[in-house]
Amino acid sequence: MFLILEVIKIKRKIVLHGPSTLTVSLPVAWVKKFNVKKGEELNVEEFGNELRITTEKEFNLDKKQIKIGNLKRLGRTYVTASYRQGYDEVNLSYEDSDYSKVIQDIISKETTGFEIIKQNGNTCLIKDLTGNSKNEFDIALRRIWLLVTDMANESLDAIKKKDISGLENIKLLDYSINKFSNYCLRVLIKKGHVNFRKTPLYYYLIKRLETIADNYKDLCTFYSENPTKINNNLITLVAGINEHLKGLYELFYKYDEQKMEDLFRKTKFTYYKINPDFHRLCSICRSIKSLLSVLVEINL
Numbered sequence: 001m002f003l004i005l006e007v008i009k010i011k012r013k014i015v016l017h018g019p020s021t022l023t024v025s026l027p028v029a030w031v032k033k034f035n036v037k038k039g040e041e042l043n044v045e046e047f048g049n050e051l052r053i054t055t056e057k058e059f060n061l062d063k064k065q066i067k068i069g070n071l072k073r074l075g076r077t078y079v080t081a082s083y084r085q086g087y088d089e090v091n092l093s094y095e096d097s098d099y100s101k102v103i104q105d106i107i108s109k110e111t112t113g114f115e116i117i118k119q120n121g122n123t124c125l126i127k128d129l130t131g132n133s134k135n136e137f138d139i140a141l142r143r144i145w146l147l148v149t150d151m152a153n154e155s156l157d158a159i160k161k162k163d164i165s166g167l168e169n170i171k172l173l174d175y176s177i178n179k180f181s182n183y184c185l186r187v188l189i190k191k192g193h194v195n196f197r198k199t200p201l202y203y204y205l206i207k208r209l210e211t212i213a214d215n216y217k218d219l220c221t222f223y224s225e226n227p228t229k230i231n232n233n234l235i236t237l238v239a240g241i242n243e244h245l246k247g248l249y250e251l252f253y254k255y256d257e258q259k260m261e262d263l264f265r266k267t268k269f270t271y272y273k274i275n276p277d278f279h280r281l282c283s284i285c286r287s288i289k290s291l292l293s294v295l296v297e298i299n300l
Helices: 028-033 072-084 099-110 134-161 164-191 196-225 232-253 257-273 279-298
Strands: 015-017 021-023 043-047 050-054 064-069 089-094 114-120 123-128
Touching: 064 072, 072 089, 072 099, 072 123, 072 164, 089 099, 099 114, 099 123, 099 164, 134 164, 134 196, 134 232, 164 196, 196 232, 196 279, 232 257, 232 279, 257 279
Parallel strands: 064 089
Antiparallel strands: 015 021, 043 050, 089 123, 114 123
């Protein structure tokens, strides 16, 4: 799913100042939203017949109140979704007073900067105490790539050795991936990517990487419970898909058209060779195929 950015179209008349200076007024709502003041500089970029005006300032969304009630599983998603959507303050209410322990577990494992600052019976207040830096986005994204490729390699190693403990521990990497992914998604919602038009592509990229990690986690969980089903065919398939993932990672940071062409072909061949019973491997391979097209768009 791509990130949908709201587009508000407003018409403005051109005003002539002096003999040759043409100006247009800025929308009042936008000026107030970003607290733009007289004398401040704005960025103006030209795209064909379009001009894009941006500010370095970020906006804070309104405070969010969420009634969880007894929807315990949905409540977990509300917490991470609020973080990703860029809210800086979230007030939660729930029926079970012990649910605050669940909330604390979620924000410690899957968010950066969210903390419970007030707790009273069946409510708690969560705030972002750190803020987000656009400069840190690239570092966090690189960390996601490294963690996902590490997860792939460690999964293969544990499968080869039928290492039950190793297979069970793969899920620990998934916590870190979720944390960095949520951070990057939050930055994209609040500030967008430095190349604004490609913000939806980066949002989709991160969501897909997160899905790949989830599939490796589920794969390892299944074989930790069913080690007798591990065979040479499985090992060969995982090794091949891991190579495709490594190639995808390398191409993201060093784009090469010929290597892209080769990886398109190899990934397609692997995908159609996978037995449908290996549905988690099918999902990983399908995600890699999808991200290859995204890389092309990012590099256009």
